[in-house]
Amino acid sequence: MPVISAPHDFNEGHLFVDLKSILGCPLYLKCEGFNFAGSIKLKAANEMVESAEREGVLKPDSVIVESSSGNLGVALSMIAASKGYKFLCVTDSRCNLSTRLLMESLGSKVHIVAELDENGGFLGTRIEYVRSLCASDDRYVWLSQYTNPGNWQAHYRTTAPQIARQFPRLDVLFVGTGTAGTLMGCARYFRQWNRPVRIVAVDSVGSVAFGGEPGRRMIPGLGMSMRPPLLDESYVNEVIRVEEADTIRACHQMARRGFLFGGSTGTVVSGAAHWLARHDTRDMTAVAIAPDLGERYLDTVYQTNWLQDLFGDEILDPTRPATPFQTEDPAPREADRWPQP
Template sequence: MDLSLLEPFPMPSPGALAPAPLAALRPAHLVGGTPVLWIDEPFAPLGLGFYAKLEGANPGGIKDRPGLHMVREARRRGDLIPGAPIVESSSGTLGLGLALAGLTYGHPVTIVSDPGMEPAVVRLLTAFGAHLEQVAAPHPEGGWQEARRERVAELLARTPDVYCPDQYHNPDNVAAYRPLATELIAQLGRVDILVAAVGTGGHSAGTARVLREYLPGLALIGVDSVGSTIFGQPAGPRLMRGLGSSIHPSNIDYPAFDEVHWVAPAEAVWACRELARRHYASGGWSVGAVALVAGWAARTSPPGTRIAAIFPDGPHRYLETVYNDDWCHEHQLLGHEPPHEPDEIAEPDERVVTAWTRCGKVRDPLGRTVVDSVAEAGVR
């Protein structure tokens, strides 16, 4: 992206003709160059906060980056021919990114989702020209994610020339976050700790990998949802969308993590609402969970430690859930201020966690090596 598009308009001298406005020529040019905001109280004392990378400032959120990048790379390789359809499974944010990519490169887009997709996102995707298919029931073992992936496979089998980005296993998803990392370096100069939510594994792996090219001592803290299988917990019902998984994406770079935290829905709701009330910057489940953990890292790290936290989206798609008192009361999510410190377990599968918990040991629960993950993803 041409960052000059983000420069302020120059002020003309009195009587001079107004200059031509600096403007994005295509909506894809609006992706990237997102701002960073300092966050402290109530997550950490004044002076001991963290820097939030506000990816909700992208047109559709953080997954505009991989949506555009995966489609661009597929076209370059010839995997996606001009005008061919794109089909992918998404709970929302990647769907928005692929809708943008479809508009940018001229491809019809079909998003396979489930009944948990927020009505606001359904309407947005439809307005942006995407076609939606919704599965009716979760897979008995892999939940809604696996049910969506099975529907994608059916569509691939019967649609000529169709392309599926496969965000869970596509290394282009990881590579898409190089610009995010270089933006952080330009904005902060140094990052000691990166806090990132984990779902497909793309932005945690891609951002940390590039940061460590410049900052080899970087620590990476992963943030997961209770009920997620990613880091070795058993699968369970998950109210939170956008982080966590009921499958095991090969894009997750397990050796890159120094520790993992699991966060529960009520704790994320508290954090989201505090962010909105105190900092006028908030988002959805991932944002709340990441803020909670980043605040803990700020409180417990030596003074001067520079912490960056990635906020994947903004609040608008969550107005009828996270920010709706009636919905939150129905799910018993209000009035539960998180503890000052997380619980701890020594092994990721030591016991089932139901509230904010951390573990300093991270491993792939399937026992895959890096070579295994590359083979699973395929050569692209």
């Protein structure tokens, strides 16, 4: 058992879940939520902070500021608290309440923007607010996860090699796309590996990361209202876009078997399942990356009233399969039935 003195020193990176019994397709899920920040964003946050420290950008009186929809904000809050920095997270109304409260509990301040940008999202507004802060006071230090090479380098050094060691015969890797840090780090690593690996990027419908029309997105995490500056599509073999309704159904399908994952994971799993349904999966080794767990989504993805208000009563219709592989009888199993009083 490890003994640590700083919260960012612990990060379980070798846990995989075999989803075949749940989805009906051969898919291994790399779980990245088992650390004190609760998500894969701890890797990028740690890399960017340490790089800023090495370069002398961060000083004792510095205030770290970052635009985040949630998980990176939590990771930076934890690291800032551990190292003695102040941290201000600039986010928007889609950020889960539990995430905002968690950042504040760690001593950070949270600023919520309400004005939409030209693409119908909040990212542009958040970035402009960060820029104005940095221009007003040189104590503010913007790590800029959207352009910082430490974002993808963290996954080149850790996430991809962890997958490679566990699955030396990997055929296809599914990676959710937000800033594209995880995607580019893994894609660059496997481009240089000893056998070809198909890289499939998973995006949310309504995101403009890979082009297309902007649209409403209510689940934070994946997707962007601008093209990610870190993205190099030459490393990507294919892009899958997932409707948020399918994200929710995938989350609930896994939860019914005891695995409570976050919205980003639901998007990646749904996209992977639909891709696998169209391909011959015999002798195929497929891995998807799960960015976080589900506790921070209890008031959204797992909250019935929120779901019905935004997606209608049919969102949790048990007769509609969550993935194309689901063949189980939609009627409740005997083990799922509650005893009558």
